Amino acid sequence: MTVRTPLLDTLDLERLDDDLFRGTSPDVGWQRIFGGQVIAQSLVAAQRTVPPERPVHSLHGYFVRPGDPSIPVIYRVGRVRDGGSFTTRTVSGIQHGAAIFTLMASFQRHENGLDHQIRMPDVPGPDDLPTGEALGREILARAPDAIRRYWDRPRPVEFRPVSTDHYFTDAKLPPEQRIWVRVVEDIGDDPALNAAALAYLSDMTLLDTSLFAHGLSVFDARIQAASLDHAMWFHRPLRVSDWLLYAQDSPSSSGARGLTRGSLFDRDGHLVASVAQEGLIRPKRRDREA
Template identity: 55%
Template sequence: MRETHVNELVELLQLERLEDNLFRGQSRDIGTRFVFGGQVLGQALAAAQQTVDESREAHSLHAYFLRAGDIDAPIVYSVERARDGGSFSARRVVAIQHGQPILNGAISFQVPEKGVEHQSTMPEVPAPEDLEPMHRVPQKELARLPVKLQRWLGSDGPFEFRQVWPRDELHPAKRPPIQHIWFRLTSPIGDSPSLHRALLAYASDFHLIGTATLPHGVSYLTHNIQMASLDHALWFHRPFRVDDWLLYSFDSPTAQGARGLARGQIFSRDGRLVASTAQEGLIRLRGD
């Protein structure tokens, strides 16, 4: 079953080419109300990668989420070839649904080269094998939630997550805005670096803005909260595989003005810093 989910996700990132710089992607209903932001990020990167020479690798992605995506409609990705220099290429990507942009993005590519190196040290945390898989919501409580949320929380997805400090999203306790989560694709895929980068873009949207809710005793399941990603940044540093365990280390330095900022560092099992992320999101508490 998990292999089926992985195959479906890989297929989701295989876009249909309509013109040289125009692509179409489908959406997958995973139980969220709107299209999952990570899906749009992954597909936008997949579209841009098809317009760049294979010798150039994506090293940074910056995107703004403009509108919620419609799960029942395809998404068209328009790529502008902004620049192709001697070492770097730049692409602008607009994701469009129903004639309106839902995401604006910019992606930069570079020919690999050697230079100075340093990195942050990976946090000392238990290995993924020493941690329990994320617990399912008890059936009694799951039955009280909307049908879409039941599907989101009650089924396996293409990624497996193991939290260093588990949290009950239905009854969240207040704690510092720091968390560490191991994750990996649940079955092996091929060796294509561009596919692994698109899949990491997809997964990088999980749990990120939720880090900003930790000190406040709320979560995306709190009945009177409205949460949405506003923007997303992703930097690729070193080679990696998403079908091997990666540690996602999060922190949130600030929340204010109904917005929260969260940052992430992604490490391979052997301690290499392979990617970094940042995201600002809407966190709006409404009256009962």
């Protein structure tokens, strides 16, 4: 039996009609809805219109407007196609009568086929790195105010970065990051829930990687940063309550946008999912006018 957790409550949408759902946000004091939440809730809405024997294999979403955490989000599902092997759905997340997020997701019945993958990076395992509590103390002791506020926030995901250099320097660093992640509480083995929870955590830390090459951080008060779009491909079975290595790199930043790619591996080295995201990264208006 799956134990109820705050993350599961966030992902448990209320069904209003066959293809209409309502999701709420946890009260954690955020000014806008976390992007991973609307990705995950949109995926849950789509999943509830698809037979469980057809798990998600890919999703592509666009962040259209900032979400207001004080009111629910209405998710409207469009049934694009139900084919022999694949099912396609669209989802619109709506607040104040306007879309804040749009998603297209594809689902596939299980098939056997060719199988290969890239190798997992050779990095220390999560047990050889500081725990979340110890890491938080280290960062809070030396980090700027914005970073301390971020680490003080409660969250359902634990991080263990292989390197924390980017938290404490404005030096230009290679635009890459290796970080172990997991959902703090055991959410069970349900494939649909694990895929939704992975979508939730996949939005964390990505945008920051594209700023490393410029000696900047999403915590920098001079930077306006926001996710613009998000894509995921689900390759193999996974459990988000077990440690996953999130290997990220940013191949390009230009036009006030940064692109980051991510690969998620389980502890046995299996590539379970791939991610790509482009985000807005530009000086805030007062800095652009200076």
